[in-house]
Amino acid sequence: LEIFESLKVYLKSQNLEKIVYKCIPYIYHVKPSEEDRYALFRNDAKLIRRDVSSTIDLTEQVRYSKGRKWTVNKAKKESIETFESDDYETFWELLIGVLESNHEAKPVHTIEEMKKLASLFPKNIKLFLAKKDEKIVSGALIYENKNIVHTQYLANSEVGRETGALDLLIDYLIKDIYKNKKYFDFGISNEDAGKYLNTGLIAQKEGFGARAVVHDFYELEIK
Secondary structure, three states: OOHHHHHHHHHOOOOOOOOEEEEEOOHHHOOOOOOOHHHHHHOOEEEEEEEEEEEEOOOOOOOOOOHHHHHHHHHHHOOEEEEOOHHHHHHHHHHHHHHHHHHHHOOOOOOOHOOOHHHHHHOOEEEEEEEEOEEEEEEEEEOOOOOEEEEEEEEEEEHHHHHOOHHHHHHHHHHHHHHOOOOOEEOOOEEEEOOOEEEEHHHHHHHHEEEEEEEEEEEEOOO
């Protein structure tokens, strides 16, 4: 409460009228820590946005839907190979193509920014790829810390979709690479500041056993 009072005093001295505050979802906390939510309530902050991410609790037995099991088994029969890589150029080419054709969007980062971040944080940013017949068909760019894994970017080519390559890659990450982590977070499935839910996308994530975690944004007026 004292921190928020000091924050308001400082912001007022800078002639700011309001701030937008995003609460860190509890799965990213090392220890329980949601005092900020109470302070926001006490300061009459207004909830202005809520996104929904999908997260797997890896401390419990992970249960896939029947459809996800089928796709993973299909990919295994297709002889898909999964592995860690530093080939950001190939992955970025795939990612840009997928985002442009499916969402008319671009990655938040440029390839140069991503490579620099990966070089600065080699223990926290990692790239995993899937290939068929020596061609990259799917990929996952991962952010990780002590307890949690977050899929920052996922990309799947047409061949990847036909063979189930991305599902096999995610299965490899969940059951092999990150089985000793606490949470596996797929990220949000929202657009339009949280008001639109991509039901197809969130259904795919829930097929791996993921459940909802909210990301809240508050507007705090400086009085």
